[in-house]
Amino acid sequence: xxxxxxxxxxxxxxxxxxxxxxxxxxxxxxxxxxxxxxxxxxxxxxxxxxxxxxxxxxxxxxxxxxxxxxxxxxxxxxxxxxxxxxxxxxxxxxxxxxxxxxxxxxxxxxxxxxxxxxxxxxxxxxxxxxxxxxxxxxxxxxxxxxxxxxxxxxxxxxxxxxxxxxxxxxxxxxxxxxxxxxxxxxxxxxxxxxxxxxxxxxxxxxxxxxxxxxxxxxxxxxxxxxxxxxxxxxxxxxxxxxxxxxxxxxxxxxxxxxxxxxxxxxxxxxxxxxxxxxxxxxxxxxxxxxxxxxxxxxxxxxxxxxxxxxxxxxxxxxxxxxxxxxxxxxxxxxxxxxxx
Amino acid sequence: xxxxxxxxxxxxxxxxxxxxxxxxxxxxxxxxxxxxxxxxxxxxxxxxxxxxxxxxxxxxxxxxxxxxxxxxxxxxxxxxxxxxxxxxxxxxxxxxxxxxxxxxxxxxxxxxxxxxxxxxxxxxxxxxxxxxxxxxxxxxxxxxxxxxxxxxxxxxxxxxxxxxxxxxxxxxxxxxxxxxxxxxxxxxxxxxxxxxxxxxxxxxxxxxxxxxxxxxxxxxxxxxxxxxxxxxxxxxxxxxxxxxxxxxxxxxxxxxxxxxxxxxxxxxxxxxxxxxxxxxxxxxxxxxxxxxxxxxxxxxxxxxxxxxxxx
Numbered sequence: 001x002x003x004x005x006x007x008x009x010x011x012x013x014x015x016x017x018x019x020x021x022x023x024x025x026x027x028x029x030x031x032x033x034x035x036x037x038x039x040x041x042x043x044x045x046x047x048x049x050x051x052x053x054x055x056x057x058x059x060x061x062x063x064x065x066x067x068x069x070x071x072x073x074x075x076x077x078x079x080x081x082x083x084x085x086x087x088x089x090x091x092x093x094x095x096x097x098x099x100x101x102x103x104x105x106x107x108x109x110x111x112x113x114x115x116x117x118x119x120x121x122x123x124x125x126x127x128x129x130x131x132x133x134x135x136x137x138x139x140x141x142x143x144x145x146x147x148x149x150x151x152x153x154x155x156x157x158x159x160x161x162x163x164x165x166x167x168x169x170x171x172x173x174x175x176x177x178x179x180x181x182x183x184x185x186x187x188x189x190x191x192x193x194x195x196x197x198x199x200x201x202x203x204x205x206x207x208x209x210x211x212x213x214x215x216x217x218x219x220x221x222x223x224x225x226x227x228x229x230x231x232x233x234x235x236x237x238x239x240x241x242x243x244x245x246x247x248x249x250x251x252x253x254x255x256x257x258x259x260x261x262x263x264x265x266x267x268x269x270x271x272x273x274x275x276x277x278x279x280x281x282x283x284x285x286x287x288x289x290x291x292x293x294x295x296x297x298x299x300x301x302x303x304x305x306x307x308x309x310x311x312x313x314x315x316x317x318x319x320x321x322x323x324x325x326x327x328x329x330x331x332x333x334x335x336x337x338x339x340x
Numbered sequence: 341x342x343x344x345x346x347x348x349x350x351x352x353x354x355x356x357x358x359x360x361x362x363x364x365x366x367x368x369x370x371x372x373x374x375x376x377x378x379x380x381x382x383x384x385x386x387x388x389x390x391x392x393x394x395x396x397x398x399x400x401x402x403x404x405x406x407x408x409x410x411x412x413x414x415x416x417x418x419x420x421x422x423x424x425x426x427x428x429x430x431x432x433x434x435x436x437x438x439x440x441x442x443x444x445x446x447x448x449x450x451x452x453x454x455x456x457x458x459x460x461x462x463x464x465x466x467x468x469x470x471x472x473x474x475x476x477x478x479x480x481x482x483x484x485x486x487x488x489x490x491x492x493x494x495x496x497x498x499x500x501x502x503x504x505x506x507x508x509x510x511x512x513x514x515x516x517x518x519x520x521x522x523x524x525x526x527x528x529x530x531x532x533x534x535x536x537x538x539x540x541x542x543x544x545x546x547x548x549x550x551x552x553x554x555x556x557x558x559x560x561x562x563x564x565x566x567x568x569x570x571x572x573x574x575x576x577x578x579x580x581x582x583x584x585x586x587x588x589x590x591x592x593x594x595x596x597x598x599x600x601x602x603x604x605x606x607x608x609x610x611x612x613x614x615x616x617x618x619x620x621x622x623x624x625x626x627x628x629x630x631x632x633x634x635x636x637x638x639x640x641x642x643x644x645x646x647x648x649x650x651x
Contacts, residue, residue: 080490081490131541
């Protein structure tokens with residue numbers, strides 16, 4: 001019980017509080033303290049009875065009772081064993097360690113103060129393993145004894161009889177186990193695919209980077225060559241030989257075709273391109289007797305020249321009027337008015 | 341050897357390894373002939389398994405599981421809480437049972453299990469914890485309904501007389517008698533009783549093969565012994581557990597802990613009020629004497645005070 005100070009001017013110190021408490025005369029705790037110090041006068045108080053809980057352990061009673069109700073029966077009637085647990089099989093031990101490790105890994109990520117000894121899940125696992133081992137030792141001993149007595153031990157798989165759990169229930173159990181298994185498999189597969197994708201991505205990035213690097217190097221070398229820093233074009237050739245080698249087998253026909261194509265293109269477009277209708281003053285041209293195209297006999301006065309077509313003036317008979325044909329003398333100029 | 345002959349030979353071999361008990365009756369029998377008495381079943385144990393009202397679903401299933409696993413058990417309707425425990429002796433007598441497992445339910449929360457030898461023998465009261473039933477899907481094993489179980493006990497059961505007495509009573513109650521007419525031939529499950537933390541842990545395993553491979557059938561529970569009585573459902577206390585704490589006490593302690601939080605807070609607030617100073621802390625001017633500033637950070641007038649001397 002703490003007394004609350006109500007004056008604002010004083011500051012209450014701890015010793016003051018204790019004194020105030022001691023000032024309360026009649027409280028039970030105060031009386032208790034006084035009694036301990038021996039300040040109370042005798043005759044004014046009575047000591048209360050000490051309540052101590054007694055726990056019974058009547059060993060002789062237990063033993064006599066045991067003798068009284070125990071049934072002396074041969075072992076076969078009771079089928080009981082009191083044995084130490086079987087030694088841990090190495091697989092079980094490995095399982096326990098694995099369980100501990102997975103537990104630690106999972107919990108450490110969440111809680112840095114996690115310890116395996118305090119973990120109830122892992123302790124549960126170890127406990128169940130110890131019970132399992134105890135039952136195992138009993139089974140091994142028991143089956144030995146039963147076989148000595150020529151009694152059947154393990155139930156054969158084809159023995160059909162009424163079971164403790166119904167068939168439908170066992171099917172449910174089996175279904176759940178299957179689902180678990182399938183779930184595990186799926187998750188494993190997904191993990192693998194994720195891994196492969198990661199790896200594949202890595203490889204892809206590497207290849208791309210390599211390509212870029214090579215391209216950059218090639219351009220640099222070409223630049224250097226252009227600027228005249230390096231003389232050799234060996235790198236190009238090196239590249240080309242690679243290209244040829246990489247091209248694989250090409251037939252002679254293809255090569256010829258390619259060469260022909262090249263020369264034709266050169267002729268057509270090379271050196272400023274082909275000039276149209278190039279005439280060369282050679283014997284071919286002089287011998288040529290082909291008629292000129294679109295040549296007609298000339299008409300009219302000025303047609304006198306038309307006799308000798310190939311004269312100096314004859315060559316230019318084709319003039320303005322020639323095309324119209326016979327309208328030299330009279331020019332009919334119908335400007336816009338046509339007679340209907 | 342032909343296929344049929346081979347199969348027959350194999351069946352014969354299998355029979356020789358695991359011979360089925362001869363249950364086949366004779367082909368012809370005279371009706372006036374008196375029926376031969378079967379004197380093989382000598383250990384006549386019958387266990388009465390029943391409960392009081394106010395049971396939760398899990399505990400009810402636990403009781404039913406025990407009934408299926410013990411072919412020498414008999415069931416009884418729910419007992420009213422108003423009658424005292426001595427009545428159970430009479431009920432068992434009427435059903436011709438010499439052992440009894442009685443599930444007492446309190447507050448619809450706590451389950452107590454009494455295991456008693458009805459005729460003059462000891463009885464033990466346990467507090468049942470962590471009960472799991474056979475129907476849970478994690479219990480994957482299965483066994484014959486009426487096969488005789490092997491019983492496995494921890495070596496700690498031989499250490500103290502009260503454990504030894506408990507062991508004897510559990511053996512007599514849980515073991516299926518030999519040659520019980522309902523019982524089935526093979527021994528394909530194990531009841532495992534271990535002592536851990538002064539409590540009895542019960543497990544039921546199916547034996548899968550002779551190498552000792554097991555799979556759990558269920559149910560599983562933990563028995564915390566409270567008292568051993570001299571008589572059946574009463575009598576002098578022979579032993580009681582010093583470490584036993586009633587579930588009520590545990591619940592009330594928990595509640596008190598919650599209340600401690602509140603009272604602690606109130607007390608701390610009051611103490612702080614007293615300790616709090618009324619005036620702000622008055623600084624001592626002499627503390628400023630040795631205050632220095634780096635000359636690089638000095639501003640305006642301070643530049644003349646904080647000077648770095650070139651050595």
